[in-house]
Amino acid sequence: INEEASEKVLEVExxxxxxxKPVYDKRHDIIKSIPDFWLTAFLSHPVLGELLTEEDQKMFKHINSLEVEDCKDLKSGYSITFNFNPNPYFEDTKLTKTFTFLDEGIKITATQIKWKEDMGLPNGVNHEKKGNKRQFAEE
Known part of the structure; x- marks a missing residue:
């Protein structure tokens, strides 16, 4: 019964x-007209705003949209895609991070960033964060 109920909930979702989708598309069109919308949204978030360094903020000024896409089976994971305008930091116009829920835990994969010359983080090590925050480990 639980399996059947889970399938029905998935169908409804x-x-x-x-x-x-049409509401999100309309919202996207409105957001595009607001300067630095995504930077402001992240800085206004009570947790994420604390994590953004000055360098992060410079890059976030170039985000033109953000998409969250659930896997077909909503229970198996989702992807977050940041869409960027051309910028002085990296070649990519899209950076995606995918979270896959497995029995062993969560698998996280991300786009390998194609940094422009002299713009990448040294040795791929993240820059110093503000405050006394927990570090986020990536795979």
Missing amino acids: QKYNELR
Whole structure:
């Protein structure tokens, strides 16, 4: 019974995700007209705003949209894609991070950033964070 209920919930979620799509598209069009929207949104977040360094903020000024896409089976994971305008930091116009839920835990994969000359982080090591924060380990 639980398995059947889970399948029905998944069907309903998928249906309503499709129905929300036009609303998200309209919201996207409005957001595009607001300067530095995504930078402001991240800086205003109570946790994420504390994590952004000055260098991060310079790069976030170039985000033109953000997309969250659930895997077909919503229970198996999701991807977050940052879409960027051309910028002085890296060649990519899209950076994606995917979270896959496995029995062993969460697998995280991310786009390898194609840094422009002299713009990459030294040895791929993240720069010093503000405050006394926990470090986020990536795979």
